[in-house]
Amino acid sequence: MTKIILNFLWRELRVSAPLIFIASIFLSFLFKEKVWMMAVHALCVGLCIQTLIEMGRHGATYFLRKYTKLVLQQDFAWPGWPFMFVWIPISCLGGYLIGGNIALILTGDTRKLQIHGYGLIIILGVCLIAALMSTIYLYSRNYIASMEARNAAIQHSATESHLRLLQSQLEPHMLFNTLANLRVLIEVDTRAAQSMLDHLNDFLRASLNGSRAQNHSLEEEFRRIQGYLALMQIRMRDRLQIQLKLPPELAHIPIPAMILQPLVENAIKHGLEPTEHGGTISIQAERVHQHLHIQVADNGCGTRFDHPQPNKQMGYGLQHVRERLQHMYGANAALDINTPANGGYSVTLQFPITQGTTKS
Incomplete structure (x- = not known):
């Protein structure tokens, strides 16, 4: 289980690292905070948001496959963009609340997490943009991999049929x-x-x-x-x-x-x-x-x-x-x-x- 969690965190970090770096610099400049503190906040919030998005994506896909008659692709979990457009903002809010408090503990900051005002709107806006970009990237990568696997399976089936035809003709x-x-x-x-x-x-x-x-x-x-x-x-x-x-x-x-x-x-x-x-x-x-x-x-x-x-x-x-x-x-x-x-x-x-x- 620990290995699975570490692999998940490493995969998400590789995708989110550029966005976290840009967000930490932007937030540091905007709120006049130290860059390393904003980097910790961005890292904790970003990973929590991606975790919630992945949990919702897999959970919704499992539910739809088991309890509905909707036809979903079998090779990767994707419940559809309508659900994701609703779930991503929810994940951003939840990830900010959970990840932000974790970051406060890690940095030893005694201040409370900002939960109102224009600062909150800006932070959630940055989180939402980053979450959408990373989700679109992961979806595109998985979709391309799915199409390549499907084409390979079709090619394999066609080759098998061709070989059986050759064999029967001999x-x-x-x-x-x-x-x-x-x-x-x-x-x-x-x-x-x-x-x-x-x-x-x-x-x-x-x-x-x-x-x-x-x-x-x-x-x-x-x-x-x-x-x-x-x-x-x-x-x-x-x-x-x-x-x-x-x-x-x-x-x-x-x-x-x-x-x-x-x-x-x-x-x-x-x-x-x-x-x-x-x-x-x-x-x-x-x-x-x-x-x-x-x-x-x-x-x-x-x-x-x-x-x-x-x-x-x-x-x-x-x-x-x-x-x-x-x-x-x-x-x-x-x-x-x-x-x-x-x-x-x-x-x-x-x-x-x-x-x-x-x-x-």
Whole structure:
């Protein structure tokens, strides 16, 4: 409680300090009093006025939200200017009476507080002007902060929707290709078709769970990718070799759900399937200081010299992953693409390791 009070006083003092300084000089000149005494009076009265204004503002907002149907902004307490235009003069009078007596005690002045005459009118006028200026400033600052927070929330929601749309568009072509291959296998190899159907069922169940989660453990991501690769291995048979490397100490690190799927699909479709003999896809994770590095590499056809950039579909998947990393980690994440001299294609994700629990 003491810390809260001190933080409040410091915040109000930072805002009111220039006004208190000007008021103390003005009142000292007007009433022929010492500047330091007027400064103590101005400080005590100013803080008491701001305290009363804040108490009224928060109290009125609480009452209106609980007992009326008025719609108020949820991100900061503001009961409306009509109430404040009435409450600010009341706070000035109350702050003057309370703060003025406190100042008399602190300065050791035995005189009584002035409560009549032109002097009182001048003092209350100065208090009212200062209170209005500080209230308008605080309101403007809070309103701008509220608008910025609201815009950030809208942007966050829009980005989430965009990413979910991208994610939903990445799945269908893999499913259609698998069903087409399943139809062929039913006629030529019933046992392989049954195995493929079982793997497809497991993969779709894992995909459904993954689509409902914002992140999950690295172990779950590897398990889901392993199910997808099992489907591809039935289709490509000996043309597809798989290497997975997940150190046990990294298994429970939370990562964005289904972040590897587009990279693995690209490696299969654009790296290994077009080659006659297929090849190997390698997925490995390692910790480098406080970052997690995940590499998806293949030794397939890579990027041809006459087409140095990824094609449209491949670039679409990479862009999807890049946008998700940017959204979740900002400048702390990176997606690096390499084309080794001996062929193939390699994509490495880098992002900070967080120890939080996975959430859906």
